[in-house]
Amino acid sequence: MRHETPAERLARELDWNLLRTFLVIATSQSITDAADRLSLKQPTVSSALKRLEDRLGKQLVERKPGRFALTDAGKLLYEETIDIHGAILRLGTVMRNVENEVQGLVRIATASHVVCPLLDTALSDFHARHPRATLSIEAMASKDALAAVASRRVSFAVCLVKDRSPRLEYRRLFREYFGLFCGPTHALFGKTGVEMADLAGQSSVSFITDQMSDALRAVTLMRSEAQLDARIVGTSPNLEEVRRMIVAGLGIGPLPIHVVREDIEMGRLWRLPPFEAPPHVDVHVVWNPSARTNRAEATLLADLLDKIETTPMEERIYV
CATH class of the missing domain: 3.40.190.10 (Periplasmic binding protein-like II)
Known part of the structure:
Protein backbone atom coordinates (compact mmCIF):
# COMPACT_ATOMS: atom_id res chain seq x y z
CA MET A 1 0.00 0.00 0.00
CA ARG A 2 1.42 3.33 -1.08
CA HIS A 3 2.06 5.84 1.68
CA GLU A 4 0.89 9.42 1.29
CA THR A 5 3.51 12.07 0.74
CA PRO A 6 3.46 15.07 3.13
CA ALA A 7 2.05 17.21 0.30
CA GLU A 8 -0.77 14.73 -0.37
CA ARG A 9 -1.60 14.55 3.33
CA LEU A 10 -1.71 18.34 3.53
CA ALA A 11 -4.03 18.54 0.51
CA ARG A 12 -6.39 16.01 2.11
CA GLU A 13 -6.45 17.46 5.60
CA LEU A 14 -6.20 21.22 5.05
CA ASP A 15 -9.47 23.06 5.76
CA TRP A 16 -10.38 25.51 2.97
CA ASN A 17 -12.17 27.72 5.51
CA LEU A 18 -8.80 28.39 7.16
CA LEU A 19 -7.41 29.58 3.83
CA ARG A 20 -10.47 31.75 3.22
CA THR A 21 -9.99 33.33 6.65
CA PHE A 22 -6.28 33.84 5.96
CA LEU A 23 -7.11 35.58 2.66
CA VAL A 24 -9.04 38.22 4.62
CA ILE A 25 -6.38 38.46 7.34
CA ALA A 26 -3.68 39.02 4.71
CA THR A 27 -5.48 42.12 3.38
CA SER A 28 -6.44 43.54 6.79
CA GLN A 29 -4.73 45.93 9.17
CA SER A 30 -5.11 43.70 12.23
CA ILE A 31 -6.83 40.57 13.54
CA THR A 32 -9.61 42.80 14.87
CA ASP A 33 -10.05 44.37 11.44
CA ALA A 34 -10.20 40.90 9.83
CA ALA A 35 -12.75 39.75 12.42
CA ASP A 36 -14.98 42.73 11.62
CA ARG A 37 -14.80 41.99 7.90
CA LEU A 38 -15.63 38.31 8.49
CA SER A 39 -18.37 39.12 11.05
CA LEU A 40 -16.60 36.89 13.57
CA LYS A 41 -15.20 37.40 17.04
CA GLN A 42 -11.51 38.31 17.33
CA PRO A 43 -10.54 35.16 19.31
CA THR A 44 -12.15 33.00 16.61
CA VAL A 45 -10.01 34.57 13.89
CA SER A 46 -6.85 34.38 16.03
CA SER A 47 -7.54 30.70 16.67
CA ALA A 48 -8.06 30.01 12.95
CA LEU A 49 -4.75 31.70 12.10
CA LYS A 50 -2.92 29.69 14.77
CA ARG A 51 -4.42 26.40 13.51
CA LEU A 52 -3.31 27.21 9.98
CA GLU A 53 0.20 28.14 11.14
CA ASP A 54 0.42 24.96 13.21
CA ARG A 55 -0.78 22.86 10.28
CA LEU A 56 1.77 24.38 7.91
CA GLY A 57 4.54 24.64 10.49
CA LYS A 58 5.25 28.24 9.50
CA GLN A 59 4.58 31.63 11.02
CA LEU A 60 2.41 33.49 8.53
CA VAL A 61 1.83 36.85 10.20
CA GLU A 62 4.25 38.91 12.28
CA ARG A 63 2.24 40.32 15.17
CA LYS A 64 3.98 42.86 17.41
CA PRO A 65 2.88 46.12 19.01
CA GLY A 66 2.57 48.59 16.17
CA ARG A 67 3.37 45.98 13.50
CA PHE A 68 1.08 43.59 11.62
CA ALA A 69 2.60 42.17 8.45
CA LEU A 70 2.88 38.97 6.45
CA THR A 71 6.07 36.96 6.81
CA ASP A 72 7.79 35.62 3.70
CA ALA A 73 5.86 32.35 4.16
CA GLY A 74 2.66 34.35 4.55
CA LYS A 75 3.28 36.25 1.32
CA LEU A 76 3.83 32.99 -0.59
CA LEU A 77 0.67 31.46 0.88
CA TYR A 78 -1.31 34.59 0.03
CA GLU A 79 -0.31 34.38 -3.66
CA GLU A 80 -1.30 30.70 -3.83
CA THR A 81 -4.55 31.28 -1.94
CA ILE A 82 -5.63 33.94 -4.44
CA ASP A 83 -5.38 31.31 -7.21
CA ILE A 84 -7.32 28.75 -5.15
CA HIS A 85 -10.02 31.27 -4.31
CA GLY A 86 -10.40 32.25 -7.97
CA ALA A 87 -10.72 28.61 -9.03
CA ILE A 88 -13.42 27.90 -6.44
CA LEU A 89 -15.40 30.98 -7.46
CA ARG A 90 -15.45 29.73 -11.04
CA LEU A 91 -16.72 26.22 -10.25
CA GLY A 92 -20.34 27.27 -10.50
CA THR A 93 -19.79 28.80 -13.92
CA VAL A 94 -17.95 25.73 -15.19
CA MET A 95 -20.65 23.32 -13.97
CA ARG A 96 -23.47 25.35 -15.54
CA ASN A 97 -21.80 25.25 -18.91
CA VAL A 98 -22.78 21.69 -19.92
CA GLU A 99 -24.99 22.60 -22.85
CA ASN A 100 -24.65 22.59 -26.62
CA ARG A 175 -0.30 50.34 -30.87
CA GLU A 176 -1.38 53.90 -30.10
CA TYR A 177 0.55 57.15 -30.30
CA PHE A 178 0.45 59.90 -27.67
CA GLY A 179 0.56 63.66 -28.12
CA LEU A 180 0.52 66.63 -25.76
CA PHE A 181 -2.65 68.74 -25.62
CA CYS A 182 -4.09 71.82 -23.95
CA GLY A 183 -7.66 73.07 -23.43
CA PRO A 184 -9.53 76.17 -24.74
CA THR A 185 -8.58 78.39 -21.78
CA HIS A 186 -4.85 77.69 -22.03
CA ALA A 187 -2.56 80.44 -23.31
CA LEU A 188 -1.21 78.19 -26.08
CA PHE A 189 -4.63 77.06 -27.36
CA GLY A 190 -5.11 77.81 -31.05
CA LYS A 191 -1.58 79.13 -31.54
CA THR A 192 0.39 77.94 -34.55
CA GLY A 193 4.14 77.76 -34.75
CA VAL A 194 4.43 76.61 -31.14
CA GLU A 195 7.78 74.94 -30.45
CA MET A 196 8.92 72.58 -27.70
CA ALA A 197 10.72 75.44 -25.97
CA ASP A 198 7.37 77.21 -25.50
CA LEU A 199 6.18 74.36 -23.27
CA ALA A 200 8.99 74.73 -20.74
CA GLY A 201 7.74 75.45 -17.23
CA GLN A 202 4.06 75.02 -18.14
CA SER A 203 1.82 73.24 -15.61
CA SER A 204 0.84 69.71 -16.52
CA VAL A 205 -1.59 66.87 -15.79
CA SER A 206 -1.09 63.20 -16.51
CA PHE A 207 -1.83 59.57 -15.70
CA ILE A 208 -0.91 58.09 -12.32
CA THR A 209 1.18 55.52 -14.23
CA ASP A 210 3.13 58.26 -16.05
CA GLN A 211 6.46 57.34 -14.44
CA MET A 212 9.84 56.22 -15.70
CA SER A 213 9.35 52.83 -14.05
CA ASP A 214 5.88 52.14 -15.48
CA ALA A 215 4.15 51.20 -18.74
CA LEU A 216 3.85 54.83 -19.86
CA ARG A 217 7.62 55.41 -19.72
CA ALA A 218 7.62 56.70 -23.31
CA VAL A 219 5.04 59.32 -22.36
CA THR A 220 7.09 60.32 -19.31
CA LEU A 221 10.10 60.88 -21.57
CA MET A 222 8.01 63.08 -23.88
CA ARG A 223 6.90 65.25 -20.97
CA SER A 224 10.49 65.45 -19.74
CA GLU A 225 11.76 66.55 -23.16
CA ALA A 226 9.09 69.27 -23.20
CA GLN A 227 10.50 70.47 -19.85
CA LEU A 228 7.04 70.89 -18.38
CA ASP A 229 6.82 71.94 -14.75
CA ALA A 230 8.00 68.98 -12.66
CA ARG A 231 5.01 69.45 -10.35
CA ILE A 232 2.02 67.66 -11.89
CA VAL A 233 -1.14 69.52 -10.78
CA GLY A 234 -3.58 66.72 -11.57
CA THR A 235 -3.43 62.94 -11.99
CA SER A 236 -5.86 60.12 -12.61
CA PRO A 237 -5.70 56.45 -13.71
CA ASN A 238 -8.67 57.16 -16.00
CA LEU A 239 -8.20 58.62 -19.48
CA GLU A 240 -11.52 60.46 -19.37
CA GLU A 241 -10.53 62.26 -16.18
CA VAL A 242 -7.11 63.25 -17.54
CA ARG A 243 -8.90 64.58 -20.62
CA ARG A 244 -11.36 66.48 -18.39
CA MET A 245 -8.51 68.22 -16.54
CA ILE A 246 -6.81 69.20 -19.80
CA VAL A 247 -10.04 70.62 -21.26
CA ALA A 248 -10.68 72.45 -17.98
CA GLY A 249 -7.35 74.24 -18.33
CA LEU A 250 -5.44 72.70 -15.41
CA GLY A 251 -2.43 72.14 -17.61
CA ILE A 252 -0.88 70.43 -20.62
CA GLY A 253 -1.28 66.67 -20.70
CA PRO A 254 -0.73 63.51 -22.80
CA LEU A 255 -3.55 61.66 -24.56
CA PRO A 256 -3.76 58.99 -27.32
CA ILE A 257 -4.04 60.95 -30.58
CA HIS A 258 -6.61 58.69 -32.24
CA VAL A 259 -8.86 58.69 -29.17
CA VAL A 260 -9.24 62.48 -29.04
CA ARG A 261 -9.46 63.20 -32.77
CA GLU A 262 -13.09 64.34 -32.45
CA ASP A 263 -12.17 66.63 -29.54
CA ILE A 264 -9.56 68.28 -31.75
CA GLU A 265 -12.06 68.73 -34.59
CA MET A 266 -14.68 70.18 -32.21
CA GLY A 267 -12.25 72.67 -30.70
CA ARG A 268 -12.12 71.11 -27.24
CA LEU A 269 -8.42 70.22 -27.45
CA TRP A 270 -5.40 71.71 -29.18
CA ARG A 271 -2.41 69.58 -30.05
CA LEU A 272 1.05 70.82 -29.09
CA PRO A 273 4.53 69.62 -30.11
CA PRO A 274 6.23 67.24 -30.55
CA PHE A 275 4.57 66.57 -33.90
CA GLU A 276 7.32 64.36 -35.29
CA ALA A 277 7.92 60.83 -33.94
CA PRO A 278 5.38 60.93 -31.09
CA PRO A 279 5.83 58.22 -28.43
CA HIS A 280 3.86 55.01 -28.78
CA VAL A 281 2.41 52.53 -26.30
Whole structure:
Protein backbone atom coordinates (compact mmCIF):
# COMPACT_ATOMS: atom_id res chain seq x y z
CA MET A 1 0.00 0.00 0.00
CA ARG A 2 1.42 3.33 -1.08
CA HIS A 3 2.06 5.84 1.68
CA GLU A 4 0.89 9.42 1.29
CA THR A 5 3.51 12.07 0.74
CA PRO A 6 3.46 15.07 3.13
CA ALA A 7 2.05 17.21 0.30
CA GLU A 8 -0.77 14.73 -0.37
CA ARG A 9 -1.60 14.55 3.33
CA LEU A 10 -1.71 18.34 3.53
CA ALA A 11 -4.03 18.54 0.51
CA ARG A 12 -6.39 16.01 2.11
CA GLU A 13 -6.45 17.46 5.60
CA LEU A 14 -6.20 21.22 5.05
CA ASP A 15 -9.47 23.06 5.76
CA TRP A 16 -10.38 25.51 2.97
CA ASN A 17 -12.17 27.72 5.51
CA LEU A 18 -8.80 28.39 7.16
CA LEU A 19 -7.41 29.58 3.83
CA ARG A 20 -10.47 31.75 3.22
CA THR A 21 -9.99 33.33 6.65
CA PHE A 22 -6.28 33.84 5.96
CA LEU A 23 -7.11 35.58 2.66
CA VAL A 24 -9.04 38.22 4.62
CA ILE A 25 -6.38 38.46 7.34
CA ALA A 26 -3.68 39.02 4.71
CA THR A 27 -5.48 42.12 3.38
CA SER A 28 -6.44 43.54 6.79
CA GLN A 29 -4.73 45.93 9.17
CA SER A 30 -5.11 43.70 12.23
CA ILE A 31 -6.83 40.57 13.54
CA THR A 32 -9.61 42.80 14.87
CA ASP A 33 -10.05 44.37 11.44
CA ALA A 34 -10.20 40.90 9.83
CA ALA A 35 -12.75 39.75 12.42
CA ASP A 36 -14.98 42.73 11.62
CA ARG A 37 -14.80 41.99 7.90
CA LEU A 38 -15.63 38.31 8.49
CA SER A 39 -18.37 39.12 11.05
CA LEU A 40 -16.60 36.89 13.57
CA LYS A 41 -15.20 37.40 17.04
CA GLN A 42 -11.51 38.31 17.33
CA PRO A 43 -10.54 35.16 19.31
CA THR A 44 -12.15 33.00 16.61
CA VAL A 45 -10.01 34.57 13.89
CA SER A 46 -6.85 34.38 16.03
CA SER A 47 -7.54 30.70 16.67
CA ALA A 48 -8.06 30.01 12.95
CA LEU A 49 -4.75 31.70 12.10
CA LYS A 50 -2.92 29.69 14.77
CA ARG A 51 -4.42 26.40 13.51
CA LEU A 52 -3.31 27.21 9.98
CA GLU A 53 0.20 28.14 11.14
CA ASP A 54 0.42 24.96 13.21
CA ARG A 55 -0.78 22.86 10.28
CA LEU A 56 1.77 24.38 7.91
CA GLY A 57 4.54 24.64 10.49
CA LYS A 58 5.25 28.24 9.50
CA GLN A 59 4.58 31.63 11.02
CA LEU A 60 2.41 33.49 8.53
CA VAL A 61 1.83 36.85 10.20
CA GLU A 62 4.25 38.91 12.28
CA ARG A 63 2.24 40.32 15.17
CA LYS A 64 3.98 42.86 17.41
CA PRO A 65 2.88 46.12 19.01
CA GLY A 66 2.57 48.59 16.17
CA ARG A 67 3.37 45.98 13.50
CA PHE A 68 1.08 43.59 11.62
CA ALA A 69 2.60 42.17 8.45
CA LEU A 70 2.88 38.97 6.45
CA THR A 71 6.07 36.96 6.81
CA ASP A 72 7.79 35.62 3.70
CA ALA A 73 5.86 32.35 4.16
CA GLY A 74 2.66 34.35 4.55
CA LYS A 75 3.28 36.25 1.32
CA LEU A 76 3.83 32.99 -0.59
CA LEU A 77 0.67 31.46 0.88
CA TYR A 78 -1.31 34.59 0.03
CA GLU A 79 -0.31 34.38 -3.66
CA GLU A 80 -1.30 30.70 -3.83
CA THR A 81 -4.55 31.28 -1.94
CA ILE A 82 -5.63 33.94 -4.44
CA ASP A 83 -5.38 31.31 -7.21
CA ILE A 84 -7.32 28.75 -5.15
CA HIS A 85 -10.02 31.27 -4.31
CA GLY A 86 -10.40 32.25 -7.97
CA ALA A 87 -10.72 28.61 -9.03
CA ILE A 88 -13.42 27.90 -6.44
CA LEU A 89 -15.40 30.98 -7.46
CA ARG A 90 -15.45 29.73 -11.04
CA LEU A 91 -16.72 26.22 -10.25
CA GLY A 92 -20.34 27.27 -10.50
CA THR A 93 -19.79 28.80 -13.92
CA VAL A 94 -17.95 25.73 -15.19
CA MET A 95 -20.65 23.32 -13.97
CA ARG A 96 -23.47 25.35 -15.54
CA ASN A 97 -21.80 25.25 -18.91
CA VAL A 98 -22.78 21.69 -19.92
CA GLU A 99 -24.99 22.60 -22.85
CA ASN A 100 -24.65 22.59 -26.62
CA GLU A 101 -25.28 26.31 -27.10
CA VAL A 102 -22.44 28.66 -26.28
CA GLN A 103 -23.46 30.69 -23.27
CA GLY A 104 -22.02 32.02 -20.07
CA LEU A 105 -20.56 35.24 -18.73
CA VAL A 106 -17.38 36.74 -20.14
CA ARG A 107 -15.69 39.22 -17.80
CA ILE A 108 -13.27 41.62 -19.48
CA ALA A 109 -11.04 44.12 -17.68
CA THR A 110 -9.87 47.03 -19.82
CA ALA A 111 -7.65 50.04 -19.38
CA SER A 112 -9.74 53.21 -19.46
CA HIS A 113 -11.15 54.29 -22.81
CA VAL A 114 -9.66 51.62 -25.06
CA VAL A 115 -10.50 52.59 -28.64
CA CYS A 116 -9.82 49.63 -30.96
CA PRO A 117 -11.96 48.81 -34.03
CA LEU A 118 -10.61 45.24 -34.10
CA LEU A 119 -11.82 44.62 -30.53
CA ASP A 120 -15.21 46.17 -31.35
CA THR A 121 -15.56 43.88 -34.38
CA ALA A 122 -14.67 40.82 -32.29
CA LEU A 123 -17.35 41.68 -29.72
CA SER A 124 -19.96 42.38 -32.42
CA ASP A 125 -19.27 39.12 -34.28
CA PHE A 126 -19.30 37.14 -31.05
CA HIS A 127 -22.69 38.52 -29.99
CA ALA A 128 -24.18 37.88 -33.43
CA ARG A 129 -23.13 34.21 -33.31
CA HIS A 130 -23.77 33.58 -29.61
CA PRO A 131 -26.63 35.82 -28.46
CA ARG A 132 -27.16 33.88 -25.20
CA ALA A 133 -23.67 34.67 -23.96
CA THR A 134 -23.29 37.79 -21.84
CA LEU A 135 -20.46 40.29 -21.41
CA SER A 136 -19.26 42.32 -18.46
CA ILE A 137 -16.63 44.98 -19.22
CA GLU A 138 -15.00 46.93 -16.41
CA ALA A 139 -12.50 49.75 -16.87
CA MET A 140 -9.67 49.88 -14.35
CA ALA A 141 -6.00 50.73 -14.02
CA SER A 142 -3.82 48.34 -16.04
CA LYS A 143 -2.06 46.99 -12.93
CA ASP A 144 -5.46 46.15 -11.43
CA ALA A 145 -6.56 44.50 -14.67
CA LEU A 146 -3.44 42.33 -14.64
CA ALA A 147 -4.05 41.39 -11.00
CA ALA A 148 -7.62 40.41 -11.88
CA VAL A 149 -6.33 38.12 -14.66
CA ALA A 150 -3.74 36.56 -12.37
CA SER A 151 -6.37 35.80 -9.70
CA ARG A 152 -8.83 34.52 -12.34
CA ARG A 153 -11.46 37.11 -11.47
CA VAL A 154 -11.81 38.08 -15.14
CA SER A 155 -11.71 36.14 -18.39
CA PHE A 156 -9.01 38.32 -19.94
CA ALA A 157 -7.76 41.90 -19.93
CA VAL A 158 -7.02 44.56 -22.53
CA CYS A 159 -4.39 46.81 -20.99
CA LEU A 160 -0.86 48.18 -20.86
CA VAL A 161 1.94 45.84 -19.79
CA LYS A 162 5.23 46.71 -18.09
CA ASP A 163 6.59 43.50 -16.53
CA ARG A 164 5.47 40.11 -17.85
CA SER A 165 4.51 37.30 -15.49
CA PRO A 166 5.48 33.76 -16.53
CA ARG A 167 2.00 32.66 -15.37
CA LEU A 168 0.18 34.78 -17.96
CA GLU A 169 0.00 34.92 -21.74
CA TYR A 170 0.25 38.13 -23.76
CA ARG A 171 -0.65 39.17 -27.30
CA ARG A 172 -0.22 42.68 -28.67
CA LEU A 173 -3.61 43.99 -29.75
CA PHE A 174 -2.74 47.45 -31.08
CA ARG A 175 -0.30 50.34 -30.87
CA GLU A 176 -1.38 53.90 -30.10
CA TYR A 177 0.55 57.15 -30.30
CA PHE A 178 0.45 59.90 -27.67
CA GLY A 179 0.56 63.66 -28.12
CA LEU A 180 0.52 66.63 -25.76
CA PHE A 181 -2.65 68.74 -25.62
CA CYS A 182 -4.09 71.82 -23.95
CA GLY A 183 -7.66 73.07 -23.43
CA PRO A 184 -9.53 76.17 -24.74
CA THR A 185 -8.58 78.39 -21.78
CA HIS A 186 -4.85 77.69 -22.03
CA ALA A 187 -2.56 80.44 -23.31
CA LEU A 188 -1.21 78.19 -26.08
CA PHE A 189 -4.63 77.06 -27.36
CA GLY A 190 -5.11 77.81 -31.05
CA LYS A 191 -1.58 79.13 -31.54
CA THR A 192 0.39 77.94 -34.55
CA GLY A 193 4.14 77.76 -34.75
CA VAL A 194 4.43 76.61 -31.14
CA GLU A 195 7.78 74.94 -30.45
CA MET A 196 8.92 72.58 -27.70
CA ALA A 197 10.72 75.44 -25.97
CA ASP A 198 7.37 77.21 -25.50
CA LEU A 199 6.18 74.36 -23.27
CA ALA A 200 8.99 74.73 -20.74
CA GLY A 201 7.74 75.45 -17.23
CA GLN A 202 4.06 75.02 -18.14
CA SER A 203 1.82 73.24 -15.61
CA SER A 204 0.84 69.71 -16.52
CA VAL A 205 -1.59 66.87 -15.79
CA SER A 206 -1.09 63.20 -16.51
CA PHE A 207 -1.83 59.57 -15.70
CA ILE A 208 -0.91 58.09 -12.32
CA THR A 209 1.18 55.52 -14.23
CA ASP A 210 3.13 58.26 -16.05
CA GLN A 211 6.46 57.34 -14.44
CA MET A 212 9.84 56.22 -15.70
CA SER A 213 9.35 52.83 -14.05
CA ASP A 214 5.88 52.14 -15.48
CA ALA A 215 4.15 51.20 -18.74
CA LEU A 216 3.85 54.83 -19.86
CA ARG A 217 7.62 55.41 -19.72
CA ALA A 218 7.62 56.70 -23.31
CA VAL A 219 5.04 59.32 -22.36
CA THR A 220 7.09 60.32 -19.31
CA LEU A 221 10.10 60.88 -21.57
CA MET A 222 8.01 63.08 -23.88
CA ARG A 223 6.90 65.25 -20.97
CA SER A 224 10.49 65.45 -19.74
CA GLU A 225 11.76 66.55 -23.16
CA ALA A 226 9.09 69.27 -23.20
CA GLN A 227 10.50 70.47 -19.85
CA LEU A 228 7.04 70.89 -18.38
CA ASP A 229 6.82 71.94 -14.75
CA ALA A 230 8.00 68.98 -12.66
CA ARG A 231 5.01 69.45 -10.35
CA ILE A 232 2.02 67.66 -11.89
CA VAL A 233 -1.14 69.52 -10.78
CA GLY A 234 -3.58 66.72 -11.57
CA THR A 235 -3.43 62.94 -11.99
CA SER A 236 -5.86 60.12 -12.61
CA PRO A 237 -5.70 56.45 -13.71
CA ASN A 238 -8.67 57.16 -16.00
CA LEU A 239 -8.20 58.62 -19.48
CA GLU A 240 -11.52 60.46 -19.37
CA GLU A 241 -10.53 62.26 -16.18
CA VAL A 242 -7.11 63.25 -17.54
CA ARG A 243 -8.90 64.58 -20.62
CA ARG A 244 -11.36 66.48 -18.39
CA MET A 245 -8.51 68.22 -16.54
CA ILE A 246 -6.81 69.20 -19.80
CA VAL A 247 -10.04 70.62 -21.26
CA ALA A 248 -10.68 72.45 -17.98
CA GLY A 249 -7.35 74.24 -18.33
CA LEU A 250 -5.44 72.70 -15.41
CA GLY A 251 -2.43 72.14 -17.61
CA ILE A 252 -0.88 70.43 -20.62
CA GLY A 253 -1.28 66.67 -20.70
CA PRO A 254 -0.73 63.51 -22.80
CA LEU A 255 -3.55 61.66 -24.56
CA PRO A 256 -3.76 58.99 -27.32
CA ILE A 257 -4.04 60.95 -30.58
CA HIS A 258 -6.61 58.69 -32.24
CA VAL A 259 -8.86 58.69 -29.17
CA VAL A 260 -9.24 62.48 -29.04
CA ARG A 261 -9.46 63.20 -32.77
CA GLU A 262 -13.09 64.34 -32.45
CA ASP A 263 -12.17 66.63 -29.54
CA ILE A 264 -9.56 68.28 -31.75
CA GLU A 265 -12.06 68.73 -34.59
CA MET A 266 -14.68 70.18 -32.21
CA GLY A 267 -12.25 72.67 -30.70
CA ARG A 268 -12.12 71.11 -27.24
CA LEU A 269 -8.42 70.22 -27.45
CA TRP A 270 -5.40 71.71 -29.18
CA ARG A 271 -2.41 69.58 -30.05
CA LEU A 272 1.05 70.82 -29.09
CA PRO A 273 4.53 69.62 -30.11
CA PRO A 274 6.23 67.24 -30.55
CA PHE A 275 4.57 66.57 -33.90
CA GLU A 276 7.32 64.36 -35.29
CA ALA A 277 7.92 60.83 -33.94
CA PRO A 278 5.38 60.93 -31.09
CA PRO A 279 5.83 58.22 -28.43
CA HIS A 280 3.86 55.01 -28.78
CA VAL A 281 2.41 52.53 -26.30
CA ASP A 282 1.35 48.95 -27.02
CA VAL A 283 -1.95 47.62 -25.66
CA HIS A 284 -2.13 43.86 -25.06
CA VAL A 285 -4.66 41.12 -24.57
CA VAL A 286 -3.65 39.23 -21.42
CA TRP A 287 -5.08 35.94 -20.18
CA ASN A 288 -4.36 33.24 -17.62
CA PRO A 289 -3.77 29.88 -19.34
CA SER A 290 -4.36 27.98 -16.08
CA ALA A 291 -7.85 29.41 -15.59
CA ARG A 292 -10.85 27.14 -16.09
CA THR A 293 -13.04 28.87 -18.67
CA ASN A 294 -16.62 28.45 -19.78
CA ARG A 295 -17.36 28.03 -23.49
CA ALA A 296 -18.25 31.68 -23.96
CA GLU A 297 -14.93 32.83 -22.49
CA ALA A 298 -12.90 30.34 -24.51
CA THR A 299 -14.76 31.17 -27.73
CA LEU A 300 -14.46 34.95 -27.48
CA LEU A 301 -10.78 34.82 -26.55
CA ALA A 302 -10.05 32.41 -29.42
CA ASP A 303 -11.96 34.64 -31.86
CA LEU A 304 -10.09 37.75 -30.72
CA LEU A 305 -6.69 36.06 -30.95
CA ASP A 306 -7.56 34.78 -34.43
CA LYS A 307 -8.46 38.31 -35.56
CA ILE A 308 -5.14 39.56 -34.19
CA GLU A 309 -3.21 36.84 -36.04
CA THR A 310 -5.00 37.51 -39.35
CA THR A 311 -4.83 41.32 -39.19
CA PRO A 312 -1.47 42.79 -40.22
CA MET A 313 0.20 44.92 -37.55
CA GLU A 314 0.15 48.00 -39.79
CA GLU A 315 -3.68 47.86 -39.62
CA ARG A 316 -3.51 47.77 -35.82
CA ILE A 317 -1.47 50.97 -35.47
CA TYR A 318 -3.65 53.93 -34.58
CA VAL A 319 -2.31 57.48 -35.00
